[in-house]
Amino acid sequence: MVADLGYVALLLAFVLSIFAALAAWWGERRRTRELILSARNGVLAVAGLLTLAVCLELGLLLSSDFRVMYVAQVTNRAMPAFFKLTALWGGQAGSLLFWSWLMALFAAAAVLRGWQRTRVLIPKVIVVTQLTLAFFLSLIVGVWALLASPLEALGMSTGAALMAEMETLTPFYQLDFTPSDGRGLNPLLRHWGMIVHPPLLYLGFVGFVIPFAFAVAALSTRQTGDLWIRVIRRWTLVAWLFLSMGLLVGMWWAYGVLGWGGYWGWDPVENAALMPWLTGTAFLHSVIIQERRGMFKVWNMVLIMITYSLVIFGTFLTRSGVVSSVHAFAQSGIGPLFLGFVGITFVASVLLLFARLDSLRSENRLDSLVSREAIFLFNNLLFLAIFFVTLWGTIFPVVSELLAGQKAIVGPPFFNQVNGPLFALLVLTMGMAPLMPWRRTAPGKLARLLQWPVVTGLATTLGLLAVPTLRQFAVLPGTALRIVPVTAFYGLLAFTLMVIGQEFWRGIRARRRVTGERYATAWLNLIRYNRRRYGGYLVHVGVVMIALGVIGTHFFKVETQRNLARGESFTLTSPLTGSYTVTYEGLRVSATAADVRRTAAELKVTREGQVLAWLYPAQDFFIAQEQAVTTPAMRHSLAEDLYIILAGWENGGTTATFKAYVEPLVNWLWIGGLVFILGTAVAAWPTQAEERRTAVATEVSGHAVTARS
Amino acid sequence: MRVRVLVFLALLLLATLGGGIADTSAQTPSPDDINRVAKQLSCPTCAGINVADCPTETCAQWRAKIGELLAAGKTDQEILEYFASRYGDHVLQVPPPRGFFLGVWIVPVLAILAALGTFGYLVHRWTQRSARPETSAASPEEVEDEYLRRVQRELDTWWK
Numbered sequence: 001m002v003a004d005l006g007y008v009a010l011l012l013a014f015v016l017s018i019f020a021a022l023a024a025w026w027g028e029r030r031r032t033r034e035l036i037l038s039a040r041n042g043v044l045a046v047a048g049l050l051t052l053a054v055c056l057e058l059g060l061l062l063s064s065d066f067r068v069m070y071v072a073q074v075t076n077r078a079m080p081a082f083f084k085l086t087a088l089w090g091g092q093a094g095s096l097l098f099w100s101w102l103m104a105l106f107a108a109a110a111v112l113r114g115w116q117r118t119r120v121l122i123p124k125v126i127v128v129t130q131l132t133l134a135f136f137l138s139l140i141v142g143v144w145a146l147l148a149s150p151l152e153a154l155g156m157s158t159g160a161a162l163m164a165e166m167e168t169l170t171p172f173y174q175l176d177f178t179p180s181d182g183r184g185l186n187p188l189l190r191h192w193g194m195i196v197h198p199p200l201l202y203l204g205f206v207g208f209v210i211p212f213a214f215a216v217a218a219l220s221t222r223q224t225g226d227l228w229i230r231v232i233r234r235w236t237l238v239a240w241l242f243l244s245m246g247l248l249v250g251m252w253w254a255y256g257v258l259g260w261g262g263y264w265g266w267d268p269v270e271n272a273a274l275m276p277w278l279t280g281t282a283f284l285h286s287v288i289i290q291e292r293r294g295m296f297k298v299w300n301m302v303l304i305m306i307t308y309s310l311v312i313f314g315t316f317l318t319r320s321g322v323v324s325s326v327h328a329f330a331q332s333g334i335g336p337l338f339l340g341f342v343g344i345t346f347v348a349s350v351l352l353l354f355a356r357l358d359s360l361r362s363e364n365r366l367d368s369l370v371s372r373e374a375i376f377l378f379n380n381l382l383f384l385a386i387f388f389v390t391l392w393g394t395i396f397p398v399v400s401e402l403l404a405g406q407k408a409i410v411g412p413p414f415f416n417q418v419n420g421p422l423f424a425l426l427v428l429t430m431g432m433a434p435l436m437p438w439r440r441t442a443p444g445k446l447a448r449l450l451q452w453p454v455v456t457g458l459a460t461t462l463g464l465l466a467v468p469t470l471r472q473f474a475v476l477p478g479t480a481l482r483i484v485p486v487t488a489f490y491g492l493l494a495f496t497l498m499v500i501g502q503e504f505w506r507g508i509r510a511r512r513r514v515t516g517e518r519y520a521t522a523w524l525n526l527i528r529y530n531r532r533r534y535g536g537y538l539v540h541v542g543v544v545m546i547a548l549g550v551i552g553t554h555f556f557k558v559e560t561q562r563n564l565a566r567g568e569s570f571t572l573t574s575p576l577t578g579s580y581t582v583t584y585e586g587l588r589v590s591a592t593a594a595d596v597r598r599t600a601a602e603l604k605v606t607r608e609g610q611v612l613a614w615l616y617p618a619q620d621f622f623i624a625q626e627q628a629v630t631t632p633a634m635r636h637s638l639a640e641d642l643y644i645i646l647a648g649w650e651n652g653g654t655t656a657t658f659k660a661y662v663e664p665l666v667n668w669l670w671i672g673g674l675v676f677i678l679g680t681a682v683a684a685w686p687t688q689a690e691e692r693r694t695a696v697a698t699e700v701s702g703h704a705v706t707a708r709s
Numbered sequence: 710m711r712v713r714v715l716v717f718l719a720l721l722l723l724a725t726l727g728g729g730i731a732d733t734s735a736q737t738p739s740p741d742d743i744n745r746v747a748k749q750l751s752c753p754t755c756a757g758i759n760v761a762d763c764p765t766e767t768c769a770q771w772r773a774k775i776g777e778l779l780a781a782g783k784t785d786q787e788i789l790e791y792f793a794s795r796y797g798d799h800v801l802q803v804p805p806p807r808g809f810f811l812g813v814w815i816v817p818v819l820a821i822l823a824a825l826g827t828f829g830y831l832v833h834r835w836t837q838r839s840a841r842p843e844t845s846a847a848s849p850e851e852v853e854d855e856y857l858r859r860v861q862r863e864l865d866t867w868w869k
Contacts, residue, residue: 414813
């Protein structure tokens with residue numbers, strides 16, 4: 001009953017989203033005010049209906065109604081209520097529903113917010129968002145199953161079978177019987193990191209649809225001036241913030257839960273989330289050029305179109321993970337449909353772009369190679385290069401299998417080797433950009449500004465080269481030492497940090513000269529009155545900290561695997577802090593939850609006779625799923641983590657095998673992540689000055705609502 | 710002066726490279742030796758995990774095999790080739806640099822070159838154009854354009 005109601009809500013939302021798109025389209029063409037109003041109401045109704053559908057699905061999950069196939073797939077009776085709720089995004093059908101719901105809410109918010117200020121764009125925004133939404137809903141209302149018999153009639157039996165299967169993909173699909181219990185959630189996902197990670201990622205994905213919709217609306221109505229750029233700025237920042245948080249939380253979860261001593265493995269699903277982040281970050285930077293100088297207009301359109309395609313592609317990949325093999329891809333009807341949708345929307349938007357090229361002429365020229373514009377262009381190409389390398393590495397296994405018939409795996413070494421230097425160049429442009437004024441640079445001024453950062457950078461590099469323990473430890477596993485590039489990279493970070501510090505210092509000094517404020521007050525006011533600029537710098541400081549951690553763990557990580565009898569110990573030498581002595585004291589078995597049996601090892605960690613910590617790496621056995629999960633134990637410090645996992649044991653624990661890692665500077669990654677998020681929030685916070693600017697842009701475009709007509 | 714700096718850097722590089730060559734003559738390989746090789750292999754059954762980190766039974770057997778081969782005095786490279794020839798190239802973390810697989814490396818290099826080329830071309834074109842004198846005052850044509858645009862805008866916003 002509840003499931004039927006949910007399905008009806010879903011179906012109505014699907015029909016209404018198509019209606020809203022058509023009504024907005026026709027209303028604009030035929031100049032029928034009522035149709036556009038109707039389209040708007042359709043958007044709001046879709047949001048309401050999907051909210052209802054989500055609530056009903058949550059009710060089904062909570063009440064363990066296993067007759068509903070999705071509920072049986074992702075929950076079981078033993079699960080705590082909280083995990084039952086979050087199982088909404090634990091499987092394919094549920095997360096597509098969740099995605100659609102978020103999309104509907106974002107679309108409704110965008111339409112309501114833009115109704116007054118950007119009326120001319122709104123009909124097309126409705127068209128784009130509702131068509132996107134309709135596609136996602138089509139996957140979970142079973143309409144594709146209608147294609148099964150026509151395809152069968154045409155003799156395409158495999159296609160017909162795939163489409164027929166789509167019927168079961170709805171989150172409200174009911175079985176003919178009621179299973180006594182469900183399968184339950186994968187134990188690895190029973191962690192708060194995995195609870196918040198998918199929603200954050202999805203908010204980021206969905207968020208990027210809005211700037212795309214405005215871009216397409218601006219193109220198709222030829223309103224390619226300032227207006228759309230200003231309207232989407234906050235939408236883009238918010239989407240980007242969520243995507244960044246999603247990536248960071250994902251890394252944190254991988255590090256804390258997966259127990260392999262790493263946080264990023266360049267696997268297709270991670271890459272799928274990283275790629276739109278890369279193009280989105282490029283977009284975020286290049287729109288500034290358009291705002292300030294009226295340049296890069298075509299480029300910005302291209303970037304947001306790519307980002308949109310990647311967001312859809314990413315949703316598909318993170319949901320199904322099928323890119324490693326052509327065979328996996330063809331096992332579900334979802335793959336071809338997604339690729340078809342991505343292909344069609346991309347081609348359509350590129351065609352639109354070509355049709356409107358004349359309205360995107362640049363208002364200004366590049367005056368000099370040494371200018372903010374030029375370095376932003378370079379930064380953009382770097383982001384795109386990294387994106388392309390990542391895309392290539394991700395799809396190469398499929399390409400290779402299709403074109404050459406040879407299976408292949410492209411693992412982390414490829415990505416690290418190719419993307420590593422590109423990231424280093426990116427840090428360089430990040431450091432240089434604040435020093436470059438718009439249009440052109442006076443060489444003398446640039447030299448003066450470069451003085452201290454260059455000295456700091458060189459001193460850092462030379463200082464690190466002089467540290468013998470670092471030289472000894474900067475080893476990639478089994479290969480040559482990489483001391484020169486590593487220290488150069490750290491020099492680059494110091495340079496960048498110094499540039500940002502100098503920018504803050506110059507601002508503070510200027511404020512103090514004028515207002516006579518104290519240093520701390522001047523610093524706070526500096527940020528408060530220039531949120532975008534100094535928020536951006538804070539983000540850059542976060543990036544520097546993240547890079548500190550990434551390079552530290554990549555080049556200076558130490559690891560070992562040991563089999564110890566009770567009472568035995570081993571030592572592990574850290575490149576930064578000295579040696580750890582780890583002694584195995586025994587095994588202990590306990591029950592951490594009703595369905596979890598934990599086997600933990602007791603480890604005493606000492607240094608020069610002093611006890612530093614007791615660590616309890618464990619294996620948790622999930623009885624219902626018959627699955628063991630390794631739970632690492634860590635000793636955190638700002639310098640490094642000591643990270644130990646229990647790999648196995650023999651004879652009830654008389655001997656046990658451990659893997660131990662020293663992860664230098666890893667915590668700077670997480671601290672940097674927080675700074676990064678804080679900086680983005682500062683930059684995205686609304687300011688009055690900005691509201692005024694948008695109002696002016698609206699006025700200039702001639703769409704201000706003059707009278708309440 | 711510059712030559713001396715270069716010589717110094719070259720020596721430094723040599724010294725650091727020399728330090729990286731591992732001693733592989735050990736008789737009984739330690740777990741760390743095994744992991745060093747296992748890291749360069751992919752788990753054949755589960756996507757995206759290397760053999761050192763993989764908890765499956767298959768990978769445990771592969772690690773044991775790596776241990777045997779190391780004890781028999783095989784080099785890392787020979788062991789990787791042993792697994793690749795037995796199970797296929799897709800057990801390697803990175804495809805071997807031959808035939809079609811060269812594309813893994815060549816395409817990104819081409820892309821980066823293309824990006825650099827684009828950058829050079831755009832900068833060249835844009836700076837060239839700016840060398841031409843720009844008309845500062847709006848031409849009559851532009852004024853008319855602006856007028857037409859306003860008319861168009863008003864037509865566009867008929868429904869507000």
